[in-house]
Amino acid sequence: MSNNDTHSRRRVLKGAGAAGAAGMLGLAGCLTGEDGGTTVEVLHAWTGGDGKRAQQALFDAFDEEYPDMDFEDEAIGGGGNQSLDQTIATRLRNSNPPSSFAGWPGANLERYGDALGNIESEVWEEAGFEDSHIQEAVEACQHNDGYSAVPLGSHRMNDIFYNVSVLEEAGVDPESIDDADALIEAFDTIQSETDATPLGMSLKPWAILQTWAVVMLGTQGYQAYMDFINGEGDEEAVRETFETLEEMLSDYINSDAASVGFTSVNEEIMNGEAAFIHGGNWLAGAYISEELTYGEEWDAIRFPGTEDMYGLHIDSFIYPGENPTPEDTATFLQFIGGETAQVAFNQYKGSIPTRTDVPTDEFNPYLTETIEDFNEVSDKPPTLAHGLAVDQQTQSDLEGVLNDNFADPYDVDGATEGFMNNV
Template identity: 75%
Template sequence: MASLAGCLTGEEESENTLEVLHGWTGGDGAEAADALFSAFEEEHSDVDLNNKPIGGGGNENLDQTVSTRLNSGDPPSAFAGWPGSNLEQYDGVLGDIQSDVWEEAGLEDAHVEEAVEACQFDDGYSAVPIGSHRMNDLFYNVGVLEDAGVDPESLDDVDALIDALGTIESETDATPLAMSLEAWAILQTWTVVMLSTQGYDAYMSFIEGDGDESAVRDTFETLEELLSNYINDDAASVGFTEVNQDIMSGDAAFIHEGNWVAGAYINEDLEYGEEWDAIRYPGTEDMYGLHIDSFIYPGDNPSPEATATFLRFAGGETAQVAFNQYKGSIPTRSDVSTEEFNDYLTETIEDFEAASEKPPTLAHGLAVDQSTQSSLEDVLNNNFADPFDVDAATAGFMDAI
């Protein structure tokens, strides 16, 4: 029998080829992506899948590739990206999948309100959520803290954390706080420090353009104390995956990251509670720092039917379990069983439901548009990546927002 491809015209073959771009190439992401796309191929063997991973920290290479493809009139079928304000940069080039995906698959009732709202764009829907990361975790190596005599549960504010970092520095050979000085990494740490020291309302006022300069300055002063005294010497030249290796090896005590780093611990079979653990960043115990990953639908789509099939799948339970259990994230569906998730992720799901506040991430497209985020990162690159200029950084942040 002739193959299906041999029976199709070039145009028909192209329409049946699903090209998905994403940035999950290592660490927490590669195994999660493999699980997701393998599950899709198992259910939809009739679709010719061409999944293209594009590496690079903070999705920078992926974003550039997507931008080039969209601007040249050569869109992929779908691409991984952040929803919310991040979608504004694609105004005029996204399609509406409200009818073919959201309504047909019943996604509005299945997903949490925050994810539904984030995927809405231009009076319709242009994205489907695949999972959510929590942005206010402080991960740690259990053995290092035990050697230093630090009780993580006693850390109820940033002053207590700073005291603990000093103790770790004096009592062990480990780096107290593992850190990369990439601009996006500083921005996400600035966010959690502001939430911790200034509170939810001050943070929300800031991202809405009505921030208090003294609150911004206080946040930078606290962050300067942390970054000037307690981070690794090579912070300016390493990425977060490298410094996270120091947590796993016992060469560092704490790291603040989204819980994609938990995906790395899970995939390395490290024992939760025995080798690694996490607390909420001191002062944010009742919050869930909200981050959402999604797949975005370009207009003028090269494979509309195959793409709709994939996006309906991505919003379903099978995909959300397959992906998130390895990614260190949680499903945005509210009806997913926790049976396949480890204790840490099960607790994260419970915390999402119980959180009193869910501040949107500033460093990953939910809180501000891409242009504003880039301006904030430029301020940090120019003024707060060692040396740390509090005055210039404060003025820059106020101007950017």
């Protein structure tokens, strides 16, 4: 299923009263449910690739645990959550919120202002989430002096994935890639020794932004990155990041990068048409879903220079105010933050639980290693392209700079000036 497809599944209230419930329509055109309001309606953007199998496992597990709840999930396709965000904005503006929706916590929550509700007592205190989740996730889900989201999992943003066979054919040893120059040399070798694209890339602004961030972390260091996202960036560090990124993108990416989506690019890694790809470890989720063997068909290294970092990304479910099903939504969110949900979803999504007490038995070796790394690294820089590091307006402004100045042709001066002026 492509990212433009939609998928909806309804779980109709079972037992007595189901027929009567089906005949009563709520404000949003949903069934009246047992919560005294409308059906528990949950929106998300997991329509294909890594997300399809993960969301099915998640919602199947919820249905099994709560078979009598009137529940509907709806997938809204579109890269980078853009279509989902537009739908949510319209629904909230029209005072017609869903029960919950998947989204990024952290600075991203600021876009919703007072449209979100507080679930501190009904969910966080009731389920003891402050003690069972990583501190970074606890802090990211806070909003307006309370909690407005529950974490589901965490993606690592500083991995670069590769097709094992392509690198072997080129004679490239991934373990020898210890800085950006060595990575570019590997691109050059792959280009001369194989028919594969050295770096699979989508030039969608959000995709460029996530790669710019990891290049900055790898070449300029953790502190330079943190200074930048906090509005105290060094212009020369920003410029050097763009210069390195230009060298990577100008000669070594796929010819259709300006038009292709990220899921399609990852398919080129899987079929051997491309060697490397950078992105969150939802990319690994796609490999896991396709049952490709870790270490034999695909593998990953830390982006050179970020070996002692975990690029922090968090997925969550968010609680709107004026909630149509407050009690059942609280039940759903308690489930999301529990062990069952975190195992069901993350093992297929390519992410790791934000709970600290989840056994790793169900996770493949790559994800088990990622969990171990999370607990051992020195720094966990928040993702710039996925809502943790900066608010939605700032992120949108940076993407606009990239769209205008760095989506081929590559204007280092224009992009540098734009980034310095917008953070």
